[in-house]
Amino acid sequence: MKHLHPTAALAGLLLAISSLSTLNATVAYATEPAAASEARAAVARPPKFVTAAEWGSDPAPIADDRRHTPTYVTLHHAGVLWTKDRDPVAFIRNMQSWGKRRPQIEQPPRNTFWPDLPYHFLVAPDGRIFEGRSLDYEPESNTKYDLAGHVGVELMGNFEEQRPSPAQVESAVRLVAWLLAEHELPLSAISTHGKVAGGQTSCPGRDFARYFDGEPAPFATWVDRVLRGEEPAIELGAPLDGGPTESITETTKKP
Ligand SMILES: [Zn+2]
Numbered sequence: 001m002k003h004l005h006p007t008a009a010l011a012g013l014l015l016a017i018s019s020l021s022t023l024n025a026t027v028a029y030a031t032e033p034a035a036a037s038e039a040r041a042a043v044a045r046p047p048k049f050v051t052a053a054e055w056g057s058d059p060a061p062i063a064d065d066r067r068h069t070p071t072y073v074t075l076h077h078a079g080v081l082w083t084k085d086r087d088p089v090a091f092i093r094n095m096q097s098w099g100k101r102r103p104q105i106e107q108p109p110r111n112t113f114w115p116d117l118p119y120h121f122l123v124a125p126d127g128r129i130f131e132g133r134s135l136d137y138e139p140e141s142n143t144k145y146d147l148a149g150h151v152g153v154e155l156m157g158n159f160e161e162q163r164p165s166p167a168q169v170e171s172a173v174r175l176v177a178w179l180l181a182e183h184e185l186p187l188s189a190i191s192t193h194g195k196v197a198g199g200q201t202s203c204p205g206r207d208f209a210r211y212f213d214g215e216p217a218p219f220a221t222w223v224d225r226v227l228r229g230e231e232p233a234i235e236l237g238a239p240l241d242g243g244p245t246e247s248i249t250e251t252t253k254k255p
Contacts, residue, residue, distance in 0.1 A: 040227045163248060
């Protein structure tokens with residue numbers, strides 16, 4: 001059975017495209033030990049932050065049995081090609097309303113009610129960070145893994161087909177640093193959907209997922225600098241062999 005990524009399922013609904021479910025990654029779960037968390041500076045909430053109230057979030061109540069304690073920060077991509085004519089706020093509002101309508105519009109087992117966005121934060125190509133689901137509740141997924149404890153951070157776009165923008169990666173780094181500081185979590189709490197749901201998804205896409213591999217992983221290195229009160233000094237890699245070459249900020253609608 002294929003497990004569509006939540007946002008990919010939304011796109012399938014909106015665009016009537018059924019080919020977004022290519023899930024072929026085989027990845028091992030991260031096993032790196034917890035990193036020392038000494039020498040942490042105070043980390044401010046990142047700039048370009050848009051609260052749920054500011055973008056007009058309208059969630060349904062979430063059941064008490066979904067309450068959790070943030071323990072991991074798990075990165076995703078939307079899995080939907082982003083074109084520069086799109087409006088991030090409209091995208092998020094559509095995703096939220098679609099989740100609430102799943103019982104009416106989806107077939108089992110995908111017809112479960114999603115009272116709010118499946119993610120806690122969503123990062124736009126221009127670097128804006130939109131607050132999603134309350135951190136008090138576990139996220140949603142169409143893949144199988146224990147959701148409790150995961151803070152879901154989604155970057156808009158499909159990084160199998162386009163490259164994240166520098167502003168988007170920097171906001172993700174600053175957001176994750178802030179979350180680790182606020183919840184007193186180690187660098188080893190950082191993971192990706194592909195790593196926690198091994199073999200079920202290529203999320204967060206090869207041109208972003210690569211920054212979570214290696215020892216130390218580049219993304220964790222950038223986050224660690226922010227935690228120490230330094231600039232993240234992010235250096236994005238050259239395009240991968242056979243990978244996407246176009247930045248998300250350049251993608252236009254294909255005719
Ligand atoms: Zn994902």
